[in-house]
Amino acid sequence: MSHRDVGNNRRPVESETIDRVITALREPVPVRPAWRAALLAGIGDESNGSSASTVARWSFRPLTALAAAIACMMVGATVAAFVLGRSQRDQSASDVLTNLTATMPMPAEHGTASVVRFVFVAPHATRVSLVGDFNRWNPAAMPMRRSADGRAWLLDVPLTAGRHVYSFSVDGDLTADPAAPQSGDDDFGVPSSVVLVGGKA
């Protein structure tokens, strides 16, 4: 080990003592999730440049955004028929829904922002939250509620017009929304999806 370079003349038993000390001290100190969340929230509160940068990124990728918008509209229109009218649908529609892992978020105009309903079908999950650029990827900020039938997780979020990147945190693991377009600019290895909210976008 590297510490031996300062104690070559040490007796072996003494090196073993230092070895034990180093081994014990190298053990990870558990990070409390609530503390981490508060830390990230504090950093986010100090950050004032995120919206401007989002606009800048948007302007650099018009074709990607246009393709995502078209994909959103096509997938969203299809899935919305299942989601919004689910209670009045026949059994075949329910069967299709059963095969979906998640549903495309559907924006609804609400003043200057649009309320977007995020739905993620995960009947066996114990904890699901929504993370994205709108909450600084903080898994504690937007916990989703379980649907009445226990199969899906729901959350309505007011979002400003524009392009938003998001994921679902499912029992601590990040999962992209399989029913939505994947984020084309994701180079962090984090699975994420895109939702476009109307207005200036």
Place this chain on the structure above:
Amino acid sequence: MSDAALVRRVLEGDPRAFTLLVDRHLQPCLRFATRMLGNRQDAEDVTQETLLRAHRAIATFDLEGNFRTWLFAILVNRCRTSLLQRSRYVRRVLTDDNAILDATADDQAGATELRIEIERAMAHLDPDQREAFLLKHVEQLGYDEMAAVTGAGVSALKMRVKRACERLQELLGEVNDVAP
């Protein structure tokens, strides 16, 4: 993706990039602060302050430099300030025994006792020696990195590490003689 690339993304305004930097360095920072200060609450405060300061000053980071070195320089300074601001360090280390016991409740009694003795021995080191020992052997920084982090010369740092090892052997030798 490298730290420097993530810093570039932060500078471009991507908040997710700093979150990834935090997750990459949070554990080593918290570990160093906990071992250095001997108190979990103080360690969390210092680590939080370090990362907030890093975020505020991210534009000053030299993209050709080493982000870990830059971050640890802030952390080491915050730890030094924290130690200067309190005079009851030894008592707080001793009162933290309960936390150590809680964290290792499922361990064997002998292992727990050893850990407590190690924490106590670390608390008896001079702060400069403890700092150098932790940077070298726990966080595994090179001496050049340590010099950049601490502002001390390489020779002085080697001497501090050597004396820390000798002092730890003295302090723990008695325990080893008693413990089976």
